[in-house]
Amino acid sequence: MDTTKYQIQLENFQGPLDLLLHLIEKNEVDIYDIPIAQITDQYLDYINEAKNFDLDVASEFLVMAATLLAIKAKMLLPKPPKVDNEDLEEDPREELVARLIEYRQYKQVAYYLREKEQEMSTVFVRDIDESKIIKDFEPVNPVSNVSLQDLWKHFKAILDRASELVPVYELEKEEIAITQCMAWILDGLNNQPQGLSFKGLFTGRTTRIRLIMTFLALLELIKQNKIRCRQNKIFGDIQIYLAEDCEI
Amino acid sequence: MLFTDDLKAIIESLLFVSNKPLTVKEVSEIINLSQEETEKLLEDLYLEYQKNHRGFTLAKLAYGYLFITKKEHAPFIEKLYKPKLSNLSTAALETLAIIAYKQPITRSEIELLRGVKVDKIIYTLIDRNLIEEVGRREGPGRPILYGTTRDFLQYFGLNDISQLPHPEKYALEEA
């Protein structure tokens, strides 16, 4: 196989649909009549050529590969005998074509938005110094609807939040923090494929919330099979690896 | 009773101290004039600024009016001013395009259309105040629904969401 053809990196595509659209354009084929065998082969070549790509990204491209192979298989099956009251045979490509066409529309809108963004980056609004404007006003009591008790309640709420274990009412908000911590751990592992130390993850993280979030992020990554842990001796430090870098 | 010119000057002063578009309603409440009359004055001002050869102009953005500089002056202003926020990624723009047309929409519906995960992008867009939570879809898990904000309109220089080109327009165009 001539690999120079596939210099384009998977990362340059906005996902499997984008890659498929690229292949359709490159081959100058009709989107309503995609030569599925040819396109599937090229698609798989791209995937095979892609090196060390993000697991998240990979799974998305692999799902599409499976879909393409399923369509290809269906197209190879002998067509069932025609039934009289069913004039239209269902084309196995139909659903994919509809998705591609819809996705292409949004891609075009995204181009349009990019143009508008560029245009707007050349216009400026006033840089208003609010403090200068309000200094001549009659002083407004900024806390007119706040009592001392309110102030105490807010302070207590923060103390409770900072000292309690993850409070139930905070879980939803902290979802963000978990994904951030997950990204942070994965970044760390990408930069350090030889693995990270479990202890190292928890030093320098000063708040309790962060410690908990980091730990939850670890559990979530293990559950998602993205990382593996290894402990060489009892009570020894635990090493964390990317699942793909780890051979057990 | 204030004269038209006085009212116009007042409106101008309000626009001058705002860096967000002011709506007819906001202005009418401040100057204590009916919304129709206020709108007429704002339109007058708008037309005056369209004609004038000045260093800034009045734009209709995000359902309101906002003073902005002109494109041709950008090279000079940039010498005085630091460049603005970084541009959005293509992934962010595609996600925004979908939200703009399909709002209110859930994260998983966007992911279906784009074929990729969008959780990180969603947080970025919320952080930049381009989208916001607008409710919950009834049903299992009651997923969050997202919609675009007024800042979205301002960011892309739109007055109204209907100014976006219709995506079907692109359906027939062969790539």
Place this chain on the structure above:
Amino acid sequence: MLFTDDLKAIIESLLFVSNKPLTVKEVSEIINLSQEETEKLLEDLYLEYQKNHRGFTLAKLAYGYLFITKKEHAPFIEKLYKPKLSNLSTAALETLAIIAYKQPITRSEIELLRGVKVDKIIYTLIDRNLIEEVGRREGPGRPILYGTTRDFLQYFGLNDISQLPHPEKYALEEA
């Protein structure tokens, strides 16, 4: 070569975006014109704005030229800003509460307690005259320490900060 009107429009655009007075020298460097000619253009603009009945005017300050609003419009501008001024967000209130109880305190100590960035909120609270810089913490970086102001005490009807309610007091009262 640019015409006088073009140059004036450029200067206007610079004055428009700036919240600090611009000097003749600054402007002349940006538009690449001699200081004498630049000053003439700025003076022209100044006189034009003096004559015009607009919502803002050009002021000559010790160090340069600055667009300002007119005194007679202040009541309207106040009406525009008032809703923003008299309502602190929950985030701002939480930050204020932390500073009130833990003063003197640094920004990063507040961020530790709240778990999010508070730089913008700090500016808002300073603008509202509720907090102020009260010194520096010794040590690396010598970070700024914040405390509440006399206005803060006045707003809450306190003589000094020790009169802030404390848990023990509430426990007794409730018993």
